[in-house]
Amino acid sequence: ILNVEQSPQSLHVQEGDSTNFTCSFPSSNFYALHWYRWETAKSPEALFVMTLNGDEKKKGRISATLNTKEGYSYLYIKGSQPEDSATYLCAAGRRALTFGSGTRLQVQP
Amino acid sequence: NAGVTQTPKFQVLKTGQSMTLQCAQDMNHEYMSWYRQDPGMGLRLIHYSVGAGITDQGEVPNGYNVSRSTTEDFPLRLLSAAPSQTSVYFCATGPGDNQPQHFGDGTRLSIL
Numbered sequence: 001i002l003n004v005e006q007s008p009q010s011l012h013v014q015e016g017d018s019t020n021f022t023c024s025f026p027s028s029n030f031y032a033l034h035w036y037r038w039e040t041a042k043s044p045e046a047l048f049v050m051t052l053n054g055d056e057k058k059k060g061r062i063s064a065t066l067n068t069k070e071g072y073s074y075l076y077i078k079g080s081q082p083e084d085s086a087t088y089l090c091a092a093g094r095r096a097l098t099f100g101s102g103t104r105l106q107v108q109p
Numbered sequence: 110n111a112g113v114t115q116t117p118k119f120q121v122l123k124t125g126q127s128m129t130l131q132c133a134q135d136m137n138h139e140y141m142s143w144y145r146q147d148p149g150m151g152l153r154l155i156h157y158s159v160g161a162g163i164t165d166q167g168e169v170p171n172g173y174n175v176s177r178s179t180t181e182d183f184p185l186r187l188l189s190a191a192p193s194q195t196s197v198y199f200c201a202t203g204p205g206d207n208q209p210q211h212f213g214d215g216t217r218l219s220i221l
Contacts, residue, residue, distance in 0.1 A: 001168050032207035043199060044152070046209030089151060094206050095140060095159055096167055101151040 132200030
């Protein structure tokens with residue numbers, strides 16, 4: 001069982017703010033780091049899967065970076081919008097994923 | 110194209126009863142997993158399968174059984190329900206190693 005931790009636990013920002021969250025994971029026996037977005041009353045949706053040290057992925061205003069040597073990944077949201085309000089989960093593993101407890105983002109209009 | 114279908118969506122059980130949560134997929138994904146989601150604890154892996162006939166335990170397997178006789182289906186069985194198994198259960202599928210997982214809509218289970 002991997003130890004995957006996310007911070008902060010929750011975040012309140014104003015519309016237009018840029019924000020970022022952290023996911024830390026064991027750097028040994030690394031396979032992949034996943035990010036998921038989870039809106040209330042829906043199921044988690046995949047944002048990114050990263051496997052290589054230094055990987056950077058981008059989808060619209062959301063981007064992520066990966067540092068496998070030190071065991072962390074950052075998720076960035078540029079110019080937050082109310083529709084970005086959700087819980088953002090990271091997970092590590094190859095076949096069996098271990099999830100962090102998530103960062104709950106609320107964007108105030 | 111339904112994706113990942115979980116049934117039922119809601120269920121209330123009495124302590125000691127047994128039941129099966131169904132998960133079916135039409136994406137021909139090899140990997141299927143069951144997670145439970147509890148407040149403040151994120152998603153925890155119960156059991157997973159990397160192909161028909163192959164299953165393995167996750168983080169919290171006690172009290173649950175699985176089998177994978179076909180690629181499409183991965184049922185989760187509660188042998189003797191306990192209040193501690195009250196949770197929201199998610200089934201997820203994936204095409205292979207290091208690939209994104211696709212989640213069903215979840216089953217909300219309450220055990221009295």
